[in-house]
Amino acid sequence: MHLVHSSANYSSDPFVNALPSPVPKIRFIRSCSSALAPSTLERLEKAFGTPVLEARIPGTVGVGIGVEVSIRDDSGQEVKRGEIGEVCVRGSNVTKGYWNNEKANKESFWKGRWFRTGDQGMIIPEPSAPHLKLTGRIKELINRGGEKIAPPEVDAALLSIPGVHEAVTFGVPDQKYGEVVWAGVVLDPEHKGAGNQEGERIRRALLPKISKFKIPDKIIITDKIPKTATGKVQRRHVRDAFIKIAEGKAKL
DSSP states (O other), X not given: OOOOOOOXXXXXXXXXXXXXXXXXXXXXXXXXXXXXXXXXXXXXXXXXXXXXXXXXXXXXXXXXXXXXXXXXXXXSOBOOTTOOEEEEXXXXXXXXXXXTOHHHHHHHEETTTEEXXXXXXXXXXXXXXXXXXXXXXXXXXXXXXXEEEOHHHHHHHHHTXXXXXXXXXXXXXXXXXXXXXXXXXXXXXXXXXXXXXXXXXXXXXXXXXXXXXXXXXXXXXXXXXXXXXXSOOOHHHHHHHHHHHHTTSOOO
16 A cells, blocks of 8 residues: 545545645545545546545445434335435434424424435435435425436536546526526546537537436536535535626626
8 A cells, every 4th residue: 555545525625636746556545434525536536547435335425323314205204215305314413493493493304303404315225224325405406397307416427527527517597497407517638628519528428327308408618616615516606607607797
């Protein structure tokens, strides 16, 4: 083993930007604790030329510790393992409610004191331990003519395409469908400069990876994706910024 690096998601991005030269030859990278964002995982694998192995069942966040976890549908009924719904939790360390806010309490809990987290996910069918897989934030789901699209799924598909360095997917209001899918993409240096041609190449490359209705109607090639001070992407802010760019009213 030539190199061991342990980090949370926030510190891994600057680390990738300051790699030693030559890049050490390592067999794998192991990710522990906080799950890596798909974009960070992709960047680590590209930078080191080796797989990132999650110290949990790959693609899951593990088993709830100190809480019960239940996946529920829009009516509050528990769904079967393997089915997607809202992640709900309860336990002695879960909030009992909001102070002097009955409306928020009514909206935030299902019968049986199940707290609604706002996350979408599933309990994977195997193994016997209830490993939780998160698929997105419910408020961030894109509703394209009744079809629900989870932005992280499209992000992951975009990041699997050669030449894509960073990607973020978001919904944009549309008169016909209610919402349509847009994406902002940062290209690797060797792919920059092609503009619209690269956008069309990426859309074609998505066809065998995700359903056609999930493919972004518009891909905006940009030099950077807006992030918070802690390095996180807030899709609603990204959406507003890229709409202004598309309208020619702003630049990043």
